[in-house]
Amino acid sequence: MNEILARLRLDYPQFNLDVDVSMPGRGVTALFGHSGSGKTSLLRCIAGLERAGRGELRFNGELWQAEKVFVPPHKRPIGYVFQEASLFSHLSALGNLEYAVKRAPRQVERPIAFDQAVELLGIGGLLERRPHQLSGGERQRVAIARALLIQPRLLLMDEPLAALDLPRKLEILPYLEGLKRELELPIIYVSHAADEVARLADYLVAMEDGRAVATGTLADTLSRLDFPLHLGEEAGVVLEGMVAERDREWKLARVIFDGGEVWLRDGGHAVHSEVRVRILARDISLAKERQQDSSIVNALPATVAQVTTDEHAGLALVRLEVKDPQTGECSFLVSRVTRRSAHLLGLAPGTPIWAQIKSVAVI
Numbered sequence: 615m616n617e618i619l620a621r622l623r624l625d626y627p628q629f630n631l632d633v634d635v636s637m638p639g640r641g642v643t644a645l646f647g648h649s650g651s652g653k654t655s656l657l658r659c660i661a662g663l664e665r666a667g668r669g670e671l672r673f674n675g676e677l678w679q680a681e682k683v684f685v686p687p688h689k690r691p692i693g694y695v696f697q698e699a700s701l702f703s704h705l706s707a708l709g710n711l712e713y714a715v716k717r718a719p720r721q722v723e724r725p726i727a728f729d730q731a732v733e734l735l736g737i738g739g740l741l742e743r744r745p746h747q748l749s750g751g752e753r754q755r756v757a758i759a760r761a762l763l764i765q766p767r768l769l770l771m772d773e774p775l776a777a778l779d780l781p782r783k784l785e786i787l788p789y790l791e792g793l794k795r796e797l798e799l800p801i802i803y804v805s806h807a808a809d810e811v812a813r814l815a816d817y818l819v820a821m822e823d824g825r826a827v828a829t830g831t832l833a834d835t836l837s838r839l840d841f842p843l844h845l846g847e848e849a850g851v852v853l854e855g856m857v858a859e860r861d862r863e864w865k866l867a868r869v870i871f872d873g874g875e876v877w878l879r880d881g882g883h884a885v886h887s888e889v890r891v892r893i894l895a896r897d898i899s900l901a902k903e904r905q906q907d908s909s910i911v912n913a914l915p916a917t918v919a920q921v922t923t924d925e926h927a928g929l930a931l932v933r934l935e936v937k938d939p940q941t942g943e944c945s946f947l948v949s950r951v952t953r954r955s956a957h958l959l960g961l962a963p964g965t966p967i968w969a970q971i972k973s974v975a976v977i
């Protein structure tokens with residue numbers, strides 16, 4: 615029952631959106647795809663800002679659209695965050711938030727308190743300021759707090775970081791992670807940036823030419839070699855792990871995940887904290903034997919699951935299974951090597967191999 619079902623068709627003169635997807639009604643779902651793939655159009659249909667000519671839309675069992683049904687946007691329990699913060703310029707940050715409080719429905723189960731929203735977005739010191747006295751990142755944080763104070767049951771975010779430079783983006787991401795952690799609010803998050811998706815998303819809907827071309831959990835979709843979007847240098851997997859140990863002397867942390875473990879730079883996370891580890895395909899090299907005299911810290915015993923040619927004909931992508939023989943738990947990694955190396959190493963499904971991981975990012 616906890617799901618968002620969107621079977622929608624929207625026809626523009628030069629573009630058709632035609633999707634049939636089911637998304638979990640919890641956690642963060644990323645609508646991910648290149649520019650013009652239809653992500654915003656789908657988000658606007660879910661919000662009711664665009665009326666799909668044909669289709670059906672259900673949110674946790676509630677019918678929002680069908681042949682003779684169309685719940686208007688203001689009757690849908692949603693918060694919407696646009697690419698550029700659209701605050702009322704004549705009101706202070708506080709005034710903007712109070713506007714949302716007035717508009718929120720009276721009866722809400724477990725409402726988000728004003729102070730909680732302010733704290734989650736770290737905007738306590740900004741409340742007296744007008745939008746023009748705020749930086750782009752601060753404006754966006756106020757806009758997100760305002761969207762929360764509408765007391766939505768679904769938060770829609772359309773590339774909320776796209777208009778910001780990298781330092782601002784890095785400043786906001788921890789707040790978004792905080793929202794995800796603290797609130798039980800499903801979020802649909804539009805993005806074309808693989809790094810944002812890797813940090814925030816639990817579930818992925820990959821869009822291309824108005825179609826949903828791949829859907830599934832982040833771990834599953836990103837480790838598919840037939841993932842339809844060309845990720846280039848961003849190809850790689852995201853693993854959910856836990857910090858098991860910290861080596862204070864060498865400033866490294868050991869993170870365990872289903873089927874294996876990696877040492878990585880100590881990011882200051884406490885032992886037992888849950889972390890996400892992103893391992894890019896270009897950072898994994900392969901060897902038949904365990905190398906003893908190498909600078910590589912991580913060498914994981916793995917089994918080749920699949921080999922395909924990459925976007926460039928000289929390169930191959932290799933899907934690797936890393937499995938704990940005792941528990942049977944496993945995870946998948948993706949490595950990019952030259953096709954020549956794949957040939958020389960005789961890589962084929964079932965080949966045992968050492969996955970050497972050069973540098974690992976903990977996110």
Ligand SMILES: Nc1ncnc2c1ncn2[C@@H]1O[C@H](COP(=O)(O)OP(=O)(O)OP(=O)(O)O)[C@@H](O)[C@H]1O
Binds near residue numbers: 627649652
């Ligand atoms: N109101 C409209 N009328 C006609 N065509 C439209 C309209 N809105 C969007 N389109 C077209 O639909 C296509 C998909 O646009 P959309 O904004 O959904 O893509 P997107 O994946 O969100 O892209 P971006 O990341 O650049 O925002 C584009 O080709 C766009 O020109």
